Amino acid sequence: MAVYTDVSEDALEQFLTRYNVGQLLWCKGIAEGVENTNYIMATDKGQFILTLYEARVSETDLPFYLGLMNHLAENGLETARPIRQNDGVIYSQLCGKPAALIEFLEGVALKSPNNQSLFQLGVQSAKFHLIAADFKLSRKNALNLAAWRPLLASCGDNLSHIAPDIKIGLQAFLTDELNYLEANWPQNLPQGIIHADLFPDNVFFMQGELSGIIDFYFACNELYAYELAIIINAWCFETNGELNITKVKAFFRGYQSIRPLEKVELEAMPILCRGAAIRFLLTRLYDWINVPEDALVIPKKPTEYIRNLSFHQTIENFSEYGIE
Amino acid sequence: MAVYTDVSEDALEQFLTRYNVGQLLWCKGIAEGVENTNYIMATDKGQFILTLYEARVSETDLPFYLGLMNHLAENGLETARPIRQNDGVIYSQLCGKPAALIEFLEGVALKSPNNQSLFQLGVQSAKFHLIAADFKLSRKNALNLAAWRPLLASCGDNLSHIAPDIKIGLQAFLTDELNYLEANWPQNLPQGIIHADLFPDNVFFMQGELSGIIDFYFACNELYAYELAIIINAWCFETNGELNITKVKAFFRGYQSIRPLEKVELEAMPILCRGAAIRFLLTRLYDWINVPEDALVIPKKPTEYIRNLSFHQTIENFSEYGIE
Numbered sequence: 001m002a003v004y005t006d007v008s009e010d011a012l013e014q015f016l017t018r019y020n021v022g023q024l025l026w027c028k029g030i031a032e033g034v035e036n037t038n039y040i041m042a043t044d045k046g047q048f049i050l051t052l053y054e055a056r057v058s059e060t061d062l063p064f065y066l067g068l069m070n071h072l073a074e075n076g077l078e079t080a081r082p083i084r085q086n087d088g089v090i091y092s093q094l095c096g097k098p099a100a101l102i103e104f105l106e107g108v109a110l111k112s113p114n115n116q117s118l119f120q121l122g123v124q125s126a127k128f129h130l131i132a133a134d135f136k137l138s139r140k141n142a143l144n145l146a147a148w149r150p151l152l153a154s155c156g157d158n159l160s161h162i163a164p165d166i167k168i169g170l171q172a173f174l175t176d177e178l179n180y181l182e183a184n185w186p187q188n189l190p191q192g193i194i195h196a197d198l199f200p201d202n203v204f205f206m207q208g209e210l211s212g213i214i215d216f217y218f219a220c221n222e223l224y225a226y227e228l229a230i231i232i233n234a235w236c237f238e239t240n241g242e243l244n245i246t247k248v249k250a251f252f253r254g255y256q257s258i259r260p261l262e263k264v265e266l267e268a269m270p271i272l273c274r275g276a277a278i279r280f281l282l283t284r285l286y287d288w289i290n291v292p293e294d295a296l297v298i299p300k301k302p303t304e305y306i307r308n309l310s311f312h313q314t315i316e317n318f319s320e321y322g323i324e
Numbered sequence: 325m326a327v328y329t330d331v332s333e334d335a336l337e338q339f340l341t342r343y344n345v346g347q348l349l350w351c352k353g354i355a356e357g358v359e360n361t362n363y364i365m366a367t368d369k370g371q372f373i374l375t376l377y378e379a380r381v382s383e384t385d386l387p388f389y390l391g392l393m394n395h396l397a398e399n400g401l402e403t404a405r406p407i408r409q410n411d412g413v414i415y416s417q418l419c420g421k422p423a424a425l426i427e428f429l430e431g432v433a434l435k436s437p438n439n440q441s442l443f444q445l446g447v448q449s450a451k452f453h454l455i456a457a458d459f460k461l462s463r464k465n466a467l468n469l470a471a472w473r474p475l476l477a478s479c480g481d482n483l484s485h486i487a488p489d490i491k492i493g494l495q496a497f498l499t500d501e502l503n504y505l506e507a508n509w510p511q512n513l514p515q516g517i518i519h520a521d522l523f524p525d526n527v528f529f530m531q532g533e534l535s536g537i538i539d540f541y542f543a544c545n546e547l548y549a550y551e552l553a554i555i556i557n558a559w560c561f562e563t564n565g566e567l568n569i570t571k572v573k574a575f576f577r578g579y580q581s582i583r584p585l586e587k588v589e590l591e592a593m594p595i596l597c598r599g600a601a602i603r604f605l606l607t608r609l610y611d612w613i614n615v616p617e618d619a620l621v622i623p624k625k626p627t628e629y630i631r632n633l634s635f636h637q638t639i640e641n642f643s644e645y646g647i648e
Contacts, residue, residue: 008435009529025530026430028364029355040352040364042430106350106366111332205333206349 005037005052005095012041012050015094018085019101021045032201035217037097040104047104048083052097057217059098064139065216066090066100068193071135073103077127078212080105107204107211113235115250120210121203122254125195125231128213129224129259132193141196141220143279145185149178151282155289162285163306170306174278177309181275186223186268194227195219199234225265228255229272232321233280233308241307245322252323269318277312281305329361329376329419336365336374339418342409343425345369356525359541361421364428371428373404376421381541383422388463389540390414390424392517395459397427401451402536404429431528431535437559439574444534445527445555446578449519452537453548453583456517465520465544467603469509473502475606479613486609487630494630498602501633505599510547510592518551519543523558549589552579553596556645557604557632565631569646576647593642601636605629 006029013024022045030038037052053059066082070090073081082090083101091100110117143151152174159170166173195202197218204212228251236247255261284302291299315321330353337348346369354362361376377383390406394414397405406414407425415424434441467475476498483494490497519526521542528536552575560571579585608626615623639645 006435009432010436012432023531024432026528027432030364031353031355040354108333108336108348108351111330112334204350207347 004054005097007037007039007050007052007095011095015092015099016043016101018087018092019083020086021048021083021101049080049102049104050094050099051102052094052099053091054097057098061139061217062091062098062100064137065219067137068132068135068219069102069216072128072131075131075134077131078105078124078210079216080212080214105204105212105214107206109201109203110205111200113200113247115246116208117205117210118235118247118250119254120205121198121231121235122251122256123258124203124210124213124254125198125227126255126258128195129192129227132219135193138193139220141222143196143218143283144220144222145181145275148181148278148282151286152178155282155285159285162288162302166306174282177274177278177313181271181278184271185275186264186271189223189225189265189268190262191221191223193219194222194224196222196227196230198227198231223265223268223272224259225261225268226272226276228252228261229269229276230280232269232273233276233305237304237308237311241311243311243321249322249324266318266323269321269323270312270315273312273315273321274309277305277309281309328378329421331361331363331374331376331419335419339416339423340367340425342411342416343407344410345372345407345425372407373426373428374418374423375426376418376423377415378421381422385463385541386415386422386424388461389543391461392456392459392543393426393540396452396455399455399458401455402429402448402534403540404536404538429528429536429538431530433525433527434529435524437524437571439570440532441529441534442559442571442574443578444529445522445559446575446580447582448527448534448537448578449522449551449555450579450582452519453516453551456543459517462517463544465546467520467542467607468544468546469505469599472505472602472606475610476502479606479609483609486612486626490630498606501598501602501637505595505602508595509599510588510595513547513549513589513592514586515545515547517543518546518548520546520551520554522551522555547589547592547596548583549585549592550596550600552576552585553593553600554604556593556597557600557629561628561632561635565635567635567645573646573648590642590647593645593647594636594639597636597639597645598633601629601633605633 012027016024022043025042025044027039027041030040032038035056036054039050041048041050069079069082072079081103084090085092091098163170197215202213202215231251232248236244238244281302284300284305287299288301336351340348346367349366349368351363351365354364356362359380360378363374365372365374393403393406396403405427408414409416415422487494521539526537526539555575556572560568562568605626608624608629611623612625
């Protein structure tokens with residue numbers, strides 16, 4: 001939740017003259033997007049999201065993110081399309097920040113997704129993978145396996161108070177896990193562009209139907225099956241910490257109805273789930289330790305992902321997730 | 325800026341069944357309103373503001389606030405109308421908080437209002453006073469003259485670091501001022517219901533025209549001229565601390581085109597401006613000192629109102645404001 005950059009109506013009206021979107025009617029800062037400043041705004045021609053990219057999103061990645069969104073929308077994925085300026089460019093500067101105007105997407109993020117939501121998410125994420133395969137740009141995953149050890153190091157040495165239940169200490173627990181992951185990470189799985197942040201916040205539904213996917217600012221080239229591992233972590237655990245296998249089944253049924261998984265991808269699910277858990281564990285840990293004095297965002301404690309990781313460590317075979 | 329209460333789509337859809345407003349399409353938390361949680365939402369029948377009243381707004385005052393908004397809208401003031409539920413009630417409970425659905429008002433709050441904006445604000449605030457005079461409920465001003473001394477006391481004794489430039493210390497400066505105000509506060513001026521928080525954030529404009537007034541949660545029975553004193557403080561000082569007399573003139577010209585002021589009201593402007601300055605100075609001081617650990621709102625430092633108050637203390641006659 002954040003409005004970091006305060007845009008005056010004069011600056012906004014000036015910015016909008018670069019587009020063929022009509023006259024500004026209203027504009028409100030919304031509590032969405034942790035990395036960016038987002039406004040919802042309306043003109044006499046429609047409603048839009050105005051995004052200003054703050055320091056954590058690199059401007060050099062914008063042609064990839066915005067181009068990908070445009071490619072996906074043009075090829076039939078339910079997603080928001082960036083609006084081009086009159087001179088054809090897809091973003092420019094507003095209040096000293098890179099800024100883009102994006103089609104407004106109706107729908108609500110679900111707090112309690114059900115099996116049907118998971119099936120639809122499976123279908124859409126598989127379509128995402130297939131459609132994105134034709135997109136011509138690529139982007140390395142800045143938060144891949146190689147990035148995790150330096151990320152842990154940057155969290156410092158004093159971590160035990162965060163998870164006092166772990167007898168060997170959180171630091172040793174995570175170091176052991178990284179040793180395991182680095183020694184066993186799967187090679188040669190199918191890969192391509194993934195969303196890499198398909199959390200419930202970023203998927204909208206309307207009247208029970210998936211209406212769109214947003215927030216492409218972690219999209220990158222990665223193992224396709226790693227996307228599925230992120231989704232198991234983000235969507236399929238109940239608040240009591242138990243994995244809901246029915247949700248996992250529904251999700252995989254949806255995904256495989258569009259893109260059947262190879263046996264090697266299924267076999268890699270336990271380690272990929274461990275990887276996805278530690279990736280979000282580490283960024284939440286970092287944010288938890290480094291919350292700035294003037295933060296508008298309350299960071300999420302990493303506890304949930306420590307729990308997920310511990311669970312995945314007990315899995316020996318993908319069939320234990322209920323996947324067939 | 326705040327979304328304090330997180331409303332799930334299930335709870336919201338359940339809440340909406342009490343209204344005849346159609347099917348939910350989307351809902352987003354907005355960074356508006358310091359006292360309440362606000363969402364902008366759309367159904368297939370229109371757009372609305374959903375407000376959940378947090379602890380600082382007393383539920384017993386809601387019939388006054390919402391009834392006043394309804395009365396003003398029905399009598400032609402540009403303002404948002406609360407929507408009635410099917411059983412006729414104007415608010416009920418959502419997520420354990422009192423909540424109301426309010427017509428969405430287009431327009432943007434101005435960062436740089438000009439003379440024309442001030443003239444229109446004058447016209448609308450005078451219309452507000454005349455139309456509200458027929459409203460049948462009343463509400464005492466909880467932040468009136470009598471409340472300021474206890475409010476100062478609740479800020480504690482250690483205030484000097486907040487305004488090191490004040491030689492006698494902020495505490496003594498404010499105590500002296502309260503002594504003066506209590507001894508000299510005007511009696512028997514025209515009074516009735518005022519908005520009492522007509523800051524630029526709460527007034528929307530569209531294509532240069534005032535499109536509406538929002539946020540009635542400080543409205544109360546008070547001296548009409550005190551509303552004007554609040555507006556001088558909130559709209560007519562430039563960022564360099566100087567009073568813009570042209571703006572004051574434009575505002576009063578607008579106001580008096582609808583409700584001419586009595587001579588006693590004009591004569592009281594300097595002391596009312598001091599009162600309005602200390603009222604916002606004290607609440608900002610309190611919030612500055614008492615910012616909670618988990619605040620989503622960064623409080624405004626009281627500096628601006630210390631400066632305003634010092635300025636008003638130099639005024640001997642209302643004509644020095646440029647008012648005729």
